[in-house]
Amino acid sequence: MSSSRHDQYREEVLGRANVADTPELVAYYERLESLGTAALWTVANKIEPWEPVPSSVPMLWRYDDLREDVLKALDLVTPEQAGRRVIYFDNPGRSDVSAAVGWLYSGLQVMGPGEVASSHRHSASALRFIMEGQGAFTNVDGHKMTLGANDFVLTPNGTWHEHGVAEDGTTCIWQDGLDIPLMNALEANFYEVHPDLSQAISYPVDDSTAKWASAGLKPAGENWSKPYSPLLKYEWAPTYEALSKLAKVSDGSAFDGILMDYINPQTGGPVMQTIGASMQMLRPGEKTKAHRQTGNFVYQCAKGSGHSIINGQRFDWKERDVFVVPAWLYHEHANASDSEDACLFAFHDLPVMRALGLYREEAFAENGGHQPILS
Amino acid sequence: MSSSRHDQYREEVLGRANVADTPELVAYYERLESLGTAALWTVANKIEPWEPVPSSVPMLWRYDDLREDVLKALDLVTPEQAGRRVIYFDNPGRSDVSAAVGWLYSGLQVMGPGEVASSHRHSASALRFIMEGQGAFTNVDGHKMTLGANDFVLTPNGTWHEHGVAEDGTTCIWQDGLDIPLMNALEANFYEVHPDLSQAISYPVDDSTAKWASAGLKPAGENWSKPYSPLLKYEWAPTYEALSKLAKVSDGSAFDGILMDYINPQTGGPVMQTIGASMQMLRPGEKTKAHRQTGNFVYQCAKGSGHSIINGQRFDWKERDVFVVPAWLYHEHANASDSEDACLFAFHDLPVMRALGLYREEAFAENGGHQPILS
Amino acid sequence: MSSSRHDQYREEVLGRANVADTPELVAYYERLESLGTAALWTVANKIEPWEPVPSSVPMLWRYDDLREDVLKALDLVTPEQAGRRVIYFDNPGRSDVSAAVGWLYSGLQVMGPGEVASSHRHSASALRFIMEGQGAFTNVDGHKMTLGANDFVLTPNGTWHEHGVAEDGTTCIWQDGLDIPLMNALEANFYEVHPDLSQAISYPVDDSTAKWASAGLKPAGENWSKPYSPLLKYEWAPTYEALSKLAKVSDGSAFDGILMDYINPQTGGPVMQTIGASMQMLRPGEKTKAHRQTGNFVYQCAKGSGHSIINGQRFDWKERDVFVVPAWLYHEHANASDSEDACLFAFHDLPVMRALGLYREEAFAENGGHQPILS
Amino acid sequence: MSSSRHDQYREEVLGRANVADTPELVAYYERLESLGTAALWTVANKIEPWEPVPSSVPMLWRYDDLREDVLKALDLVTPEQAGRRVIYFDNPGRSDVSAAVGWLYSGLQVMGPGEVASSHRHSASALRFIMEGQGAFTNVDGHKMTLGANDFVLTPNGTWHEHGVAEDGTTCIWQDGLDIPLMNALEANFYEVHPDLSQAISYPVDDSTAKWASAGLKPAGENWSKPYSPLLKYEWAPTYEALSKLAKVSDGSAFDGILMDYINPQTGGPVMQTIGASMQMLRPGEKTKAHRQTGNFVYQCAKGSGHSIINGQRFDWKERDVFVVPAWLYHEHANASDSEDACLFAFHDLPVMRALGLYREEAFAENGGHQPILS
Ligand SMILES: [Fe+2]
Ligand SMILES: [Fe+2]
């Protein structure tokens, strides 16, 4: 904490630190430093801001810009060399921790027919959202799941998992989402390679949906006590149907339109302890109002096109584009079409915010709820 | 507690009461009685049995036997006169409390086109299981639901509810299930007639399923905190599909075949606090093993035919027949068909058993798990 | 359900059953009866009362009246013969189920120095409240506890337990409280005699309080998951001190004065799943207002004297007297002294009411909250 | 993410990234960078370490070294200028976030008689542990608490709080513990100065302990639903008595001796959502074995003297010294005395680890459980 000045964070507000440097104080600060200590009032206003100012920046990554380079990775590295063949989203404000936004990592993984990545497990919770291709699969603790476009699949903290594409499939691309940066920040990240590099298929293929994807029903005698959803795969067709049904009986949210959270059907809570996810539908012509939330969001457009205004900045998106909303920045969404709905998949760290008592949200109060566009 | 003898419950077992009457003791017992007291050892073995012996008897009611008389009630009483036009199942061991089994009441309600029963609410939890007819509906706290055969609908403790049949419907019969006897036994039964005798339809028709019947998804921002399921109607088609899917990936239960519990999708728990329900499929040729459970069960055959052996007694059933399994009696089920599946709907008081720490089950240990048939 | 008349429960209220007998209907009822059924409207108003009317009657048992006969039992029966040497409270409205009130059993147990009752366990939850004598002890699952006057001790559902008095003790009397009647009503009562008739002392004596009776602290690494309190004994001295401290900072309840619930320190909830308990202090001169609650209460005066008015009837009590308040009857309490506080121990079935969603209470609205005294 | 080399994290292990730079790949990496992306395999082994390596260093701060400078702050700044007059512990590995260890902040606050710090609230959870002086107090949401040496007091997330020393008190020093760094890292830190700079005393002084510090009892009718303990102050005398009692019936933990967690008496869980605390007693001559845990610990010696070995480094401590154990470093403790016990207060972020499913611990397997001392 050596610095020529110690009074750079002064505020002229009652109740805040406001101590000017003097030679005597500077000498005092230097002695404190030699003892492995410092004076709180020299940093208090810095470490206790009035409200969060995220270090992440709002960003959008256009799939059109990335797809070719993602595919090119097929030629450049093998899964064996790379571990996982992924191009990740590198937020300029979070490059030091390889995050897309906040403490969330995300990237695009590409695999060709017959390829399989080695099995492993880690403390980071992970999910995948399928973007294109036929024949992708994931094996989570012996539960093999087949995957199609817009399917959403979990690989929770501590589960053995491996991904691949069937021999008779096509090149597949999916979005990975993990909280690797959070696990590192919390110094709780463990990683293991599966002793056999590959795990067995221990259950009938897609048994997870056969058992747990029946609304309002559960297999008797199955006492699920793990801290994540027993339903590991959420398919697109029933998800889109659910949104369509909800739209018929609900006005939805002023900020998000028709928004459904993916849940653990055994608890009604989030799918994993540290990452939640949702799918939302913006109805034809819908334009939501702005609000801000603690927590970070990674969006992928699953259907249609539109734009979002984040902290006054407009980002236009269409199917497969990815964008991020950093914590406590106002954001609002608009569907570009007056005839088609648009759907946004999102994953976020709200389960962390809620588990720790930190979730807040606030509506944008002025201008009818719409931000002025700054750029 | 006046009785000529006080030693009728003696047992010659160490640790059990075993006191013979003497003139001195009888005089003592009489003085105790005059003080509003009694000696525990005169009744201890009676009130602390080694294991439960239910007062209910196993029974089956054949729909063919009842249907005509149920329909006849249409001519005999109006809903206005009767409150509800129901013929109830009167277990010979439980006539004093009007129970079908244990503390569970059940009956067959019949309504004609255009009829509506008056709106009311009560502490008893209630459910309906539709047997025949077109156009039945229930309105629960303003949520109107349309009902078809084998649909299962809740009217939880404290909710305003009314039933009826649409003007353009046909005569409908459904099974009612309630825990009226339990509420009376617990001296906690309250009853109110709706001030207007009828309640408004406050939401889009069938909004409950539109919002809550999407597996693994929930409407964001809906924070359900009531002690019963927000999903009030469980339709037959998805229920049967769920059983069929489960049958493909699960061996099921040795005692119940392919059994799914109806659940509150927000908790994974039972649909109401005092009554649970399930639907089970006996696969072609399936014959389960016997077990016994604390708690009482009311079954209705929803599809196919077969038989159950309850406490050594065989009961043959087919679609729409109703039968009951009293607490702690061994029971096993068999599908009569080698080519078709058979389905049994059941409701029960296991949520009470579980909430109070009293649930137990035990497999029948002998004879390969099958009871000898006594009658 | 044979009866000459079937219309004895008619009510002239819209929404209630109101069907007069006719020859045709009576013939119909008889046919229904032959089918093991009956018409709901003949009993609907009986089984769905407007509000609970308890079958128990309010009662008070004076210790002065009972003590001599309780002690006499020492000469009349041995613990070996009697199992437990207890004189129980026999509510005239509940004699058929040996209950003191509702589904709660209670009695006075007496043991002499050196006597021990045989070890056993059962589904009924049990408690003891010590009234007089030195050297009483209870052993619950190997945890031996020493007991003094006004100490309260648990023997939860399923725990092995035995009671006795030390060789160098004196004759001891305590009040037993159990929910034997409820367990029987729910047909879930199991009873086992310990194979050795006696169990080992497996832990340091009074380890339960040494581990769990420290407010705001718990032994690290002890992960208690049983459905009852790990703290098995609640001693009188800290309980009385707790009430005294609370009285200094709280106005207390209008209905109960300074009332504290005994809790499971791991959950803040009731001590056992089916029985709760409390101790309350009526301050000098305190006279509470009347209210009524679902659930049944057994009181013992632990200190001082006063009276309670239950359903308009006055009951005067002093130390060691026992009285009961049946469900949904208004009750209010008064301390007889203007200088000393009075304390009432109570146990009740509110945990059952709450677990099943049936708890209600209501203040007496007239006359400044005080009932007219009828007797 | 610009760097001359991209293959610095290669590992020669199957399942790990192992891609050497080539001119073609470097060109590819540069294009990815221009798109706001990067290749996962260039950083995978860095961001997915095999196990945590904390950035914090083990440290001890001797009170003898600091006390004089802490007191000197009385002369250098007023509470009005400083906000709070605190010298904080500045871990060399965590200077950028002003943390003592991990994401935990800690410092020594000093106040003179009659001084009061202005009232405020923030998202950071906070606690104080009193070190010396008479007359200290804290007001939390209107609950004023008087504080003595070794008392532990909470100021949870979102509560208004202010500290001071009575006019007739003496200079007081206490240790502050907060998770300010975590709140900042999670970008969820809000800060408010109380509109009046001071808040009212809304309840009887010390009402929190009068209501909630009675073991196994709670004030009836108080339904506490806030996510932190209603008991806000944990006094030293009953805490030390609790440890002494536990020591008589428990062998304690091989790693921690007699260790008790401060708990929320309504849940049995940690005192706040993001910070837990404990007090432990090392019995005379006790020397514990080494283990390591996810989560970070700040210790203060509350009584006696001894040493701890952290990651092979020995730290000798006596009363009032503060030391820290970073995540996943082995640590063991020893009492210096063969006749007196030694007590360590600790606070930590285990509630965060547990809420997010990240808690792990591991015993040191070699050398009888004792680390070799490296320094
Ligand atoms: Fe992974
Ligand atoms: Fe949002």
Ligand SMILES: [Fe+2]
């Ligand atoms: Fe009803």
Ligand SMILES: [Fe+2]
């Ligand atoms: Fe069964």
Ligand SMILES: [Fe+2]
């Ligand atoms: Fe017993």
Ligand SMILES: [Fe+2]
């Ligand atoms: Fe009461």
Ligand SMILES: [Fe+2]
């Ligand atoms: Fe603060």
Ligand SMILES: [Fe+2]
């Ligand atoms: Fe440790």
